[in-house]
Amino acid sequence: MKRILSLVVVAALALMFAGVERQLAAAKTATAPRQTFAARVDRGRALVNFGGCHDCHTPLKMGANGPEPDMSRALSGHPAQLVMPPAPKLGGPWVWAGAGTNTAFAGPWGVSYTRNLTPDQVTGLGIWSEEMFIKTMRTGRHMGVSRPILPPMPWQNLNSLPDEDLKSIYAYLRTIKPIHNEVPDAIIAPPPPAPAASKK
Numbered sequence: 001m002k003r004i005l006s007l008v009v010v011a012a013l014a015l016m017f018a019g020v021e022r023q024l025a026a027a028k029t030a031t032a033p034r035q036t037f038a039a040r041v042d043r044g045r046a047l048v049n050f051g052g053c054h055d056c057h058t059p060l061k062m063g064a065n066g067p068e069p070d071m072s073r074a075l076s077g078h079p080a081q082l083v084m085p086p087a088p089k090l091g092g093p094w095v096w097a098g099a100g101t102n103t104a105f106a107g108p109w110g111v112s113y114t115r116n117l118t119p120d121q122v123t124g125l126g127i128w129s130e131e132m133f134i135k136t137m138r139t140g141r142h143m144g145v146s147r148p149i150l151p152p153m154p155w156q157n158l159n160s161l162p163d164e165d166l167k168s169i170y171a172y173l174r175t176i177k178p179i180h181n182e183v184p185d186a187i188i189a190p191p192p193p194a195p196a197a198s199k200k
């Protein structure tokens with residue numbers, strides 16, 4: 001009798017726990033999409049900070065202790081109002097030059113300006129899809145399909161990240177403040193002349 005009773009108690013407890021477990025599982029699925037999105041955005045923020053995106057895509061301004069990122073223009077790229085004169089003539093081992101904002105660069109590739117990574121619809125990544133963003137970092141081509149991306153954009157570094165991390169960076173960039181800033185078009189240098197044919 002005692003044995004039967006304890007069996008009944010064990011069975012009842014097992015059923016109870018199974019119920020609790022089911023409830024927990026249900027609660028998890030109900031909140032999972034939201035939690036996952038917040039975690040994705042957090043991961044994206046960490047990758048953007050660690051990946052140095054601000055170094056080039058947020059213009060530097062002069063502060064009390066020297067140049068500092070102008071966070072009122074966070075990730076909005078080369079400021080449209082800063083019109084760069086023709087690049088200085090470089091020679092010898094000096095092969096490239098950069099603007100004080102660290103948003104414009106001149107070198108053998110021509111002149112490149114850091115793009116606006118904010119979700120502004122017209123001047124930023126507003127119309128970019130997640131797929132387009134991933135393809136850009138995988139191929140090193142503008143918008144994933146057109147001209148090769150110029151230096152010093154380190155797309156090769158981003159290409160070493162798994163899709164999940166690129167998705168997180170994209171997700172985070174969708175959440176930042178949209179800033180209207182029309183970055184000038186890059187100037188693409190003509191390809192270097194072909195080496196002279198060897199004389200016979």
Ligand code: HEC
Nearest residue numbers: 051052053056112113114115141142143149150152153186
């Ligand atoms: C050393 C400077 C530098 C760093 C660091 C940098 N970028 Fe860039 N980025 C550039 C430049 C310059 C361009 C424009 C290149 C061009 O016009 O071909 C660019 C362009 C881009 C583009 C536009 C590509 C296209 O198809 O037009 C995206 C997106 C981008 N960067 C994302 C990032 C992200 C995300 C990070 C951080 C992980 C980052 N960049 C870090 C310099 C940089």
